[in-house]
Amino acid sequence: MTFLTEPFALEFVQRALIGGALVAVLCGVVGTWVVARGMAFLGEALGHGMLPGVALATVLGLPVLLGAGISATVMSLGIGALQRRARLSYDISIGLLFVAMLAAGVIVISHSGSFATDATAILFGDILAVSAADLVLLGWATGIGLAVAAAAHRPLVALALDARVAAVLGLGPRLAQAVLVGLVTLTVVASYRAVGSLLVVGLLIAPAVAASRWTSRLPSTMALASVFGVASVAIGLVLSWHAGTAAGASIALTAVAAAGASWLARVALTARTARTRSGSAVARA
Template sequence: MSIPEFLADLTNPDLAFLPKALLIAVMSSIVCGVVGCHVVLRGMAFIGDAVAHAVFPGLAVAFVLQGSLVIGGAVAGVVTAVLVAVFSQNRRVKEDSVIGVFYVASFALGIVIISQAPGYAGSLQQFLFGSITGVPDEDIYTVALTGVVVLAAVMLLHHQFVAVSLDRELARAVGLRVFGLDIALYVLVTVAIVISVQTIGNILVLALLITPAAAARLLTDRLGAMMVLAPVIGGVSAVIGLYLSWSYDLPVGGTIVLVLSGVFLAAYVLAPRHGLLARRRRHDVAGDVVAAGQR
């Protein structure tokens, strides 16, 4: 399918779900890109994966009750995040163990709940791998409003998040409430994931949170530039992924993730300072200098 044909489909009244899917994909990519920068800086990829599991029972309950998936997932994720933070205060059991217990249990609970709904197999596939055909109009407004709130919260707490990421003990010593900031970041990660699940699915949503930020990390040394690049990478990849999935009848979530992965690999190889080729050039130059000095 050519790009003009794709644009024509976007404006076709009979395909009203397509522009809605594109809009939600771009909005969720922007939000995940910004939040994902802090996740990558703090090495919290496992947390992101765990949160993706934690929101599942809320999504399942909302589906069964025909309520808002965004609200249902956010409530479940926030409750689970708070439980993890509370149980992690017992130093006998490490935080990663508590995370593993609660988030896997949450995912299992979601599977049990959704299994009681009619059309169980199709519903489960939609949750796990995403769907571009079932986005209701009200969810567009919910995602837009929620996204603005998340971005505002990230900007407001940006300096505190960075301080905790760089040195938790120093941040605590200067009076920052590290525990509260951890909870805040968990909640923001949860909400960012929830608004992305419908398009990309519960299994693959971690890629939208981590991959754009990881690629941006390779392309720049400045955090401000990274927080601009990451949502741009995510948004553009979402558009390209949706275009390819619509053109070739591919799963939208998987296609977006593959595009994101391709961008990351390109950055890994071609990044001007931290790419594989740049590192090899520096190594070769250093070798030449050493060899010249030995002559």
């Protein structure tokens, strides 16, 4: 047990665990919708889309979170505008803005010679540096995200099943889509401090994929995805502590490994159940 509990004797690791758990719960709920809608690329694109705003905020001495929020919001609105005005498909709209925002961020960074370390923290996070103020922010973001997801549950379910049916039923698929994009934006912006803009996608997607193997209802998937996410945070921190690896990357890799293990366990259980039923049928015959 000492192997598992030793890291959490330190206060900064405790804060990392709490912050990571808040991120995991928010990602578990929002990620379930992302997986249901096949929008995994959006989370990755928004992670890159924050880069120019964060870079400009850092250079100008403004709050980094403000720059990240503005940049991600601009990208989210831009995706919707390209779909409506330019009649481009969803993935093409994301791809164009993905490249444009990433290029703009790199250009800003290239003009600031002292920005390399900050860029690394943005991309890969520093969960061990999470402060008490960060925990308050993550708490608010998680609370708001859960409240919005609960309030928009019916339109989001209809959107996940069939947008055309949602429109016929008057459930506002366009508004539901905007809410979902907003939830992904909130999750990525609020979480990048803990696990980085690139690695947040691991907690956004992998726990939801792992949970979907064992549940048939969305609320159950969200709950189980949150459990998988929190467990990934705890295990990732322990592995990072003892192996001397980057904490954020260790957490993301643990989450992806959990998704793979969940798939293998489900396949094995299904095969075993099939053999049992086949044996029972032969015995009865």
